[in-house]
Amino acid sequence: xxxPIVVSSLDMERLEDLLDxxxxxxxxxxxxxxxxxxxxxxxxxxxxxxxxxTMNSRVRFVLDDAPREFDMLLAYPKDVDGAPDKLSVLTPxxxxxxxxxxxxxxxxxxxxxxxxxxxxxxxxxxxxxxGELHR
Numbered sequence: 001x002x003x004p005i006v007v008s009s010l011d012m013e014r015l016e017d018l019l020d021x022x023x024x025x026x027x028x029x030x031x032x033x034x035x036x037x038x039x040x041x042x043x044x045x046x047x048x049x050x051x052x053x054t055m056n057s058r059v060r061f062v063l064d065d066a067p068r069e070f071d072m073l074l075a076y077p078k079d080v081d082g083a084p085d086k087l088s089v090l091t092p093x094x095x096x097x098x099x100x101x102x103x104x105x106x107x108x109x110x111x112x113x114x115x116x117x118x119x120x121x122x123x124x125x126x127x128x129x130x131g132e133l134h135r
Contacts (some may be wrong), residue, residue, distance in 0.1 A: 002039070003100060003101070003106060004039075004041060005036065005039065005040045005041070005052075006040065006041045006042075006043055006048065006052045006099050006101070007037060007041070007042060007054075007098065008042075008043060008044065008045045008048050008128065009042055009044055009045065010045050011054055011055045011098075012040070014055065014076070015033065015055070015089065016037070018076060018077070018090075019033060026090070028111060029090050029095075029111075032092075032095055033090070033095050033098075036095060036098065036099070040099050045128050045133040046128070048126070048128040048129075049101065050123070050126060050128075050129045051101045051123055052101050052123070052126070053098060053099060053100050053101075053126075054074075054099075054127065054128055055075070055089065055098070055127075056073065056074065056079075056132075057074050057123055057124075057125060057126045057127065058071065058072070058073045058074075058123075058124040058125040059071075059072065059074060059097060059120060059121075059122070059124065060121040060122040060124060061093075061097060061119060061120050062118070062119050062121060063093070063116055063118055064116055064117050065117065065119070069121060071124060072085050073086045073125075074087055074089060074097055075089065075094075076089060092108055092109070092110045092111065092116075093116075096108040096118045097118060097120065100118075100120045101120065102120050102121070104120050105117050105118065105119040106118055
């Protein structure tokens with residue numbers, strides 16, 4: 001059972017545009033993220049709970065209960081620019097994080113079929129919480 005997720009209407013609109021523009025070679029990524037977005041609770045940016053991972057949020061998380069904690073910005077692919085602290089929403093971990101709340105864990109499948117768990121530890125920065133509703 002996957003935890004419920006919350007996505008802002010602005011993020012949803014931008015993600016749908018992104019997914020519509022993906023080449024056929026990324027059909028699997030597109031389908032996975034579309035499935036996840038289909039189950040999301042949609043809210044307006046000003047109504048976004050402060051403990052939810054939104055686009056352009058900086059989030060601390062762990063994979064498979066490993067001791068190493070990651071601190072990364074969930075970004076659109078065009079904004080990643082090879083930065084080591086940015087994570088594309090089109091990656092398996094990025095897709096898994098979107099819409100989760102602090103404390104939530106989700107079991108996710110990589111393209112090679114391997115499974116992993118991701119757990120949100122903290123939202124370090126969330127644009128909506130900072131009043132940046134139209135970033």
